[in-house]
Amino acid sequence: MSERVDNEKAAQILEEIADMLEIQGESVFKVNAYRRAAENIRSLGRDLSSMVQDGSIFAVEGIGKAIGEKITELVTKGRLEYYEKLSQEVPRSLLEILEIPDMGPKRVKAVWEKLKVTTIEELEEAAKSGRLAELPGFGPKSVARILAGIEERKRALETHRIPLVSAWILAEMVKEGLLGLPGLRIEVGGSFRRKKETVGDLDFLVSSHDPEAAVERFCSLPMVQKVLLRGSKKASVLFKGSIQGDLRVIERSRWGTALQYFTGSKEHNVQMRELALKKGFSLSEYSFKAVDGGDEILCAEEEEVYAFLGLPWILPELREGRRAVDEALKGNLPNVVNEEDLKGDPHVHTLWSDGFSSIEEMVLSAKEKGLRWIAITDHSAALAVAGGLDTARLRSQMVEIDDVNRKQTSVRVLKGVEAEILADGTVDVPGDLVDELDIVIGSLHLSMRQSREEITRRYLKAIRHPRVHIIAHPTGRLLGQRQGMDADWEVIFEEASRTGTILEINANPYRLDLPDYLAALANEKGCLFSIGSDAHRTSQMELLHFGVSVARRAWINKDRIVNTWELDKLLDWAKSKHDRL
Ligand SMILES: [Zn+2]
Ligand SMILES: [Zn+2]
Structure with a gap:
């Protein structure tokens, strides 16, 4: 089976098509149509495959019939004939040359046609031998920049994210x-x-x-x-x-503009400069300057840069893409969560399953962090590899929890379980004890290679379970190791929203799951969220920090995050799930 085509992958392919067409000397009009389509797909905020399924892809601005059909082919078949045909006409390695400074599509076309250069190595050779400088438009300065760019690229290849x-x-x-x-x-x-x-x-x-x-x-x-x-x-x-x-x-007096500039994102900074120009100023990393002359205006603090443009300071996590400035002008920035707003941690493991610390140790760690409650959620029996608890052991754990709660009152310990969502969508909740559990997390560690339809069905069934309160690490991805599962997230989020089933933002920095863009989508659907450390040892409770960043990047208001609620409210919410089904 070919690799799944997600929004980013589709955008990349459309961009490559634009590049190849431009190298072939196609009309600007046609080339830009593909570039615009790629941009629009990146800023969709919706899962492309579901838009292809319901045909709404054709309604996206800038995506006409022809490109819409290509996207449909790409997403449904995992390949696109037009793209494959172009790739045969235009060597792939030419696209890499495009990344070298001073080498735009027209110049790539020129070196390809006139010098038969198709790779960066050949370009370097042509530059060093002087053949490149003989082409019209390639002066010595330009050749030097190209050579420097090739060096830079070699270094970049040695590095990674x-x-x-x-x-x-x-x-x-x-x-x-x-x-x-x-x-x-x-x-x-x-x-x-x-x-x-x-x-x-x-x-x-x-x-x-x-x-x-x-x-x-x-x-x-x-x-x-x-x-x-x-x-x-x-x-x-x-x-x-x-x-x-x-x-x-940086000079201290220019700190504000410099920090703003070097924080990015690129799109956010473009938006800031546009707003400055509307007010008659140019904005750079050094200062504001009136377009019609006059002294520089320096900003020693970043807040001053925003204030000068009539904006409140914008949190760095919100500066992705083109949105923050518009919303800030309308007074629509989210009331984001801070670490201090978190009153508890709903996802904690202990020695009882695959954790490395005792319940008491976890309580101490929570107390140090200023948390007022934690939920002990060790694995259920179905996850035998992680020492999942059967009913008898879960019962013994509950006795210990009662004991810990008697001995100290600073951190209330909730009884919970991380219950396996099995391949058919049944949730491995221990039947006899279900009434005694405060929090049930449903999660999926097994049979993760099922089809999109099956994974979706599995999640929907779990979400409709009257006792499942939280869905943990929904995509199951591991950064740099394992791509997340494919599922119809729109449908899943809608059902989670309808039933008040809470979606986890798993704070483990190798998970960060939901990822920011899916959390943003779930937020639009009106979902509730929990930030779970998924701590397996005391030190990992600190990881909540990274979950907070994801929630902020997803523009989630803090009142949608159940960790910020009073505990009684959360417990009532969990108990009343029946009524929302
Ligand atoms: Zn888990
Ligand atoms: Zn866990």
């Missing part, structure tokens, strides 16, 4: 290494600050009275494998583990 949590550990070590610099202020920008689930590089923004010392310290940090570039106020390094780090020393 790492999970946010690994980037976070690295960033903390770097920050520690720079401590003590005079007048130090430090912040990490880019996708790290926007809390994307993976990070490709780390942008350290630093202000200090001694820029040279900052550069010196940065380049000689123990985790630096190689210094790539070293200037008086900036540096680039390759860290061990092969992600790139950039340091920029």
Whole structure:
């Protein structure tokens, strides 16, 4: 079976088609139609396959009949004949050349036709031998930029994206290494600050009275494998583990514009610049400047940048794509959740199944975090590999929970279970004890390779179970290891919304499941969410932090997140599921 085509994959293919058509010298009109379609698919916020199924894909702006049919073919068959035909006419390696600076489609066409260059290696050879400079339009400066771009690319290939949590550990070590610099202020920008689930590089923004010392310290940090570039106020390094780090020393008086600029996203910054221009100013990483001349306006704090444009400060997690500025102008930014808003953790494992800490230890950890309740949700019997609990052991665990609750009152311990959703959708809830369980999580660890239809049916059945309160890590993905399951998420979310079944944002940084874009979709459907640490040892309760980021990136209001509720409200909600079916 061919690989599933999701929104991102479809957008990539449409972009490649646009590139290939442009290299072939097709009309701008046709090329742009594909580019627009790719952009629109990326900003859909809906699962493409369900839009193909109900035909609503044809109603999307910029997607006409011809492209709509191609998308339908691509999504239903997993392949597209038109794309395959184009790929035979235009060598794939030419598309890679497009990524080199100064090499737009027209120039790629020129080197292909006139120099028979089809790969980056051949382009490098042509540049070094002087053949490239003989082509009209390729001056010495341009050739130099192309060569530099090829070098840059070789470096980029040595690096890769790492999970946010690994980037976070690295960033903390770097920050520690720079401590003590005079007048130090430090912040990490880019996708790290926007809390994307993976990070490709780390942008350290630093202000200090001694820029040279900052550069010196940065380049000689123990985790630096190689210094790539070293200037008086900036540096680039390759860290061990092969992600790139950039340091920029910023003047204190320009900190606000610089931090705003280097946080991105690209689209958000375009939107900010457009708004500035409407008010008669250009905005750069350095300052605002009146378009008709006059002094620069400096912003020492990021808040000032937003305030100057009549906006409230926008949380970095909301700065993805083109939306934040529009909504901010309308006063529609979400009331996002903070870590301090979380009153409890509904997904905790212990020694009773595959955890490494006791119930009491987990309680202590929760207390330190300022939580007022936790739900002990060890695996059910069906997940034997994880030491799932049969009825007898679950009963003994309940006795221990009662005991812990008697001994201390700072953290209320709830009785729960992470019950397996079996291949036919039955949920492995221990029948005799069901009335004594406060929280039942339904989740799926087995038979994950079923078809989209089967997975969907399985989830729908579990959601309609009167005792299943939370669906945990719905896609089952593991970052960098396992793609999530395919399912009709729209239908699943609608049913979860209707029945008040809570969807988990699993905070384990290798899961982050629901992922932000699906959490956003569920949010639009009116779903409720829980943020679960899924802690298997005491230290992992800290991971709730990463779940909070996902909820923010999905624009979820905090009152939709059950961890922020009073416990009684949550328990009532769980008990009353019957009435919502
Ligand atoms: Zn699980
Ligand atoms: Zn779990």
